[in-house]
Amino acid sequence: MTQKLPFEALSVETLPARLGANEAVTAQIGKDARRWKVREVGDGNLNLVFIVEGAEGAVVVKQALPYVRLVGDSWPLPLKRSFFEYHALTRQERRAPGSVPSIHHFDEAQALIVMEYLAPPHIILRRALIEGRQLPNIARDIGLFMARTLFRGSDLHMPTKDRKADLALFADNVELCGITEDLVFTDPYFDAKLNRHTSPQLDGLVAELRADRDLKVEAQRLKHLFAANAETLLHGDLHSGSIMVTDTETRMIDPEFAFYGPIAFDVGMLLANFWMSFFSQRGHEQTEKRDAMRAYLLGVTAETWAVFRAEFSHLWRTERTGMLYHRSLFEDQGDRLGAEQALDHMLHSIWTDLLGFAGIEVHRRILGLAHNADFEAIADENLRATCEAKALKFGRHIAVNRRQIHGIDEVNNLAARIEQESSL
Amino acid sequence: MTQKLPFEALSVETLPARLGANEAVTAQIGKDARRWKVREVGDGNLNLVFIVEGAEGAVVVKQALPYVRLVGDSWPLPLKRSFFEYHALTRQERRAPGSVPSIHHFDEAQALIVMEYLAPPHIILRRALIEGRQLPNIARDIGLFMARTLFRGSDLHMPTKDRKADLALFADNVELCGITEDLVFTDPYFDAKLNRHTSPQLDGLVAELRADRDLKVEAQRLKHLFAANAETLLHGDLHSGSIMVTDTETRMIDPEFAFYGPIAFDVGMLLANFWMSFFSQRGHEQTEKRDAMRAYLLGVTAETWAVFRAEFSHLWRTERTGMLYHRSLFEDQGDRLGAEQALDHMLHSIWTDLLGFAGIEVHRRILGLAHNADFEAIADENLRATCEAKALKFGRHIAVNRRQIHGIDEVNNLAARIEQESSL
Incomplete structure (x- = not known):
């Protein structure tokens, strides 16, 4: 049953009346809408998120607003992002089954998705890492998710006619791409209005980075690439705040930034968030040191990248059914090593690009508009600035030197070395 | 006046009746359709082309057919390519005024474009080069055309919302992209059904190239890039058969392959056609040597690339109004050299990619389905094979070694050295 009423934002009070007759909802949680319990829990920057509990279960209702929630109605943002989120979720579920919440209902006019409620002990990965929890499965689960969605959404696997149609569909996600283009790649590198940073502690370093020609040129080349x-179809916003975890389960959420972009973008943004967590741990040490947590986080980056490479390589060998690097030129001519050579070249190019995207992502989280709780939750501003400064220097190094960095161990050694320095 | 009748192919006989009341046509050539002179002159691979002369002037009527003319109705091809050609022509005219034929009328249902007749002495550039004519303006005119259309159709200049909408529009040009993807990048490198080459003279070299792993991997990486x-919005088929010239004028025609792709593709394909003309000159020497023509052709490649770079750089400095490499990060901070650094990186990347596309274009014209008259018009098969073999070796060298080749003089010296070798 699709409502054709004009868009109206839901509230805790109106939700039961508005969705009480929705069969996709009532099938999940029961029909007695008067007894539903509704909470609004949206802690992101953009949307309304309700948890609705009924006699038989619970669902999440996510609704887009016609503006950026973080900033207010002075910054309009189209409702169609909900459409892109819905279509991204259905594709991700097909390409990496079990990795995203189940979808029960989508209402385009109301910009509203009813989906599986990931109940406690599910927790946002970022929060778990701030708490110092070591999740055993995230590297494997996220590495597989990225390899599967990014490989299977590309011309390596899809019929190119379908990919081009999908590319055209997602090309309309202009405004959310625009947020990334501005907030990630541009604003951090000049004195843009929406920027903020821990001040005055970081002022000197920030001025230095904004005068750093090599860094700025590299950031712009990465924007060009983006x-x-x-x-391939990217998640587009794959950070630790877009992942829900338990000790055994990992689910990727919130792909409203989805569009066709470079494979390395999702991977680089994700790894950057692990490295930021690493540099922020010092700020969360209370009674005990977090050396084990730091070692765990570097291990997670190494394992994520290893799992990604292994799964991507496996899919390359078994599901390379698209028009790129076609078997007719390699395996069908008995030239398996030709296909392996092309795979090596491709993984190398993903590697050098992901380091760039990772470095830029670190910067924008400390210099731009959208900071993250890893650093923000550190109340002591001097301590926070120390953590942030190390992350900024790390980001600069890997972005500018990305073509000369050999492998993930080298990056992790660099992170460890910077972390151990005492001075800013 | 738009006709909504179902598609029907025009003929010399039916054209006056069908277009006699079309005001866009009669305004150009006069109303007395019974006295129109109609000739069908399509010598390309895909379409019908009529020259229609009336009392007051002449026009060209170009109509797509629902199949590939070169192959027949066993190879269907959608009429919508006419739609893409029309939209590409209007954009090219806006971005590089005077470089394409004027459009008088477009009928989408009939897949028909009425456009300016480029009367004699206009001649297809390829034919002029086969005749050994040295056109004085082509390097400058084509270099400017490429720089202007390719720069102004990209995020360097356009509002990105417009570019993304245009990208989505042209993403539907699937079938013509598919021709390039198959015939240019894939088929030449294995024993594909539609391939042909001068045989048996080239058999050994062809087998060698099809077993050349580095070449095949490089061709596939270029396909991936493509x-x-x-x-940016490419012409998509910018070879010397898509250019009409006089001694003073140069017009680019036939952009039905237009779509969003890499800047280097148009530039590389174009230069490849000059290099092929260079290697084919030996086959057209009758009473006199064509040393001067060969020198002219190498000069044209050097000048085209120099003009392209100069104009691209000029536009970079004066029209960089898009979201990429934005002034706020460079000039507005007094960092002009930052913008120059980014320009150098970008031109370097166009350079290394265009060499790859050029090498592949040479191969597909000798190994694939769509050969070109430069070589085909050489009746002596042994002589033709000698010319083709040199071009094939040249193409392989620049495609595989493209990252290590310093500049256009080095490429032209290589071409001259290969040309002077006596053996296959």
Whole structure:
């Protein structure tokens, strides 16, 4: 049953009346809407998120607002992002089954998705890492998710006619791409209005980075790559705040930034968030040192990248059914090593690009508008600034030197070395 | 006046009756359709082309057919390519005024474009070069055309919302992209059904190239770049058969392959056609040597690339109004050299990619389905094979070694050295 009423934002009070007759909802949680318990829990920057509990179960109702929630109605943002989120979720579920919440209902006019409630002990990964929890499965689960969605959404696997149609569909996600283009790749590198940073502690370093020609040029080349290289359907916002975990389960949520871009973008943004967690741990040490947590986090980056490479390579060998690097040129001619050579080249190019995207992501989280709780939750501003400064220097190093960095161990050794320095 | 009748192919006989009341046509050539002179002159691979002369002037009527003319109705091809050609022509005219034929009328249902007749002495550039004519303006005119259309169709200049909408529009040009993807990047490198080459003279070299792992991997990486890197609106088929010239004028025609792809593709394909003309000159020497023509052709490649770079750089400095490499990060901070650094990096990347596309274009014209008259018009098969073999070796060298080749003089010296070798 699709409502054709004009868009109206839900509230805790109106939700039961508005969705009480929705069969996709009532099938999940029961029909007695008057007894539903509704909570609004949206802690993101953009949307309303309700948890609705009925006699038979619970669902999440996520609704887009026609503006950026973090900023208010002075910053309009189209409702169609809900459409893109819905279509991204259905594709991700097909390509990496079990990795995203189940979808029960989508109402385009109301910009509203009813989906599986990931109940406690599910927790946002970022929060778990701030608490110092070591999740045993995240590297494997996220590495597989990325390899499967990014490989299977590209011309390596899809019929190119389908990919081009999908590319055209998601090309309309202009405004959310615009947020990334501005807030991630541009604003952090000049004195843009929405920027903020821990001040005055970081002022000197921030001025230095904004005068750093090599860094700025590299950031712009990465923006160019992001905007032009329509390689695969990205999640588009794959950070530790977009992942829900338990000790045994990992689910990727919130793909409203989805569009066709470079494979390395999702991977780089994700790894950057692990490295930021690493540099922020010092700020969360209370009674005990977090050396084990730091070692765990570096291990997670190494394992995530290893799992990604292994699964991507496996899919390359078994599901390379698209038009790129076609078997007719390699395996069918008995030239298996030709296909392996092309795979090596491709993984190398993903590697050098992901380091760039990772470095930029670190910067924008400390210099731009959208900071993250890893650092924000450190109340002591001097301590926070110390953590942030190390992350900024790390980000600069890997972005500018990305073509000369050999492997993930080298990056992790660099992170460890920077972390151990005492001075800013 | 738009006709909504179902598609029907025009003929010399039916054209006056069908277009006699079309005001866009009669305004150009006069109303007395019974006295129109109609000739069908399509010598391309895909379409019908009529020259229609009336009392007051002449026009060209180009109509797509629902199949590939070169192959027949066993190879269907959608009429919508006419729609893409029309939209590409209007954009090219806006971005590089005077460089394409004027459009008088477009009928989408009939897949029909009425456009300016480029009367004699206009001649297809390829034919002029086969005749050994040295056109004085082509390097400058084509270099400017490429720089202007490719720069102004990208996120360097356009509002990204417009570019993304245009990207989505042209993403539907699937079938013509598919021709390039198959015939240019894939088929030449294995024993594909539609391939042909001068045989048996080239059999040994062809087998060698099809077993050449580095070449095949490089060709596939270039295909990947072609398919994924939606940087700008390309002409998509910019060879010397798509250019009409006089001694003073140069017009680019036939952009039905237009879509969003890498800047280097148009430039590389174009230069490849000059290099092929260079290697084919030996086959057209009759009473006199063509040393001067060969020198002219190498000069044209050097000048085209120099003009392209100069104009691209000029536009970079004066029209960089898009979201990429934004002034706020460079000039507005007094960092002009930052913008120059980014420009150098970008031109370097166009350079290394265009060499790859050029090498592949040479191969597909000798190994694939669509050969070109430069070589085909050489009746002596042994002589033709000698010319083709040199071009094939040249193409392999620049495609595989493209990252290590310093500049256009080095490429031209290589071409000259290969040309002077006596053996296959």
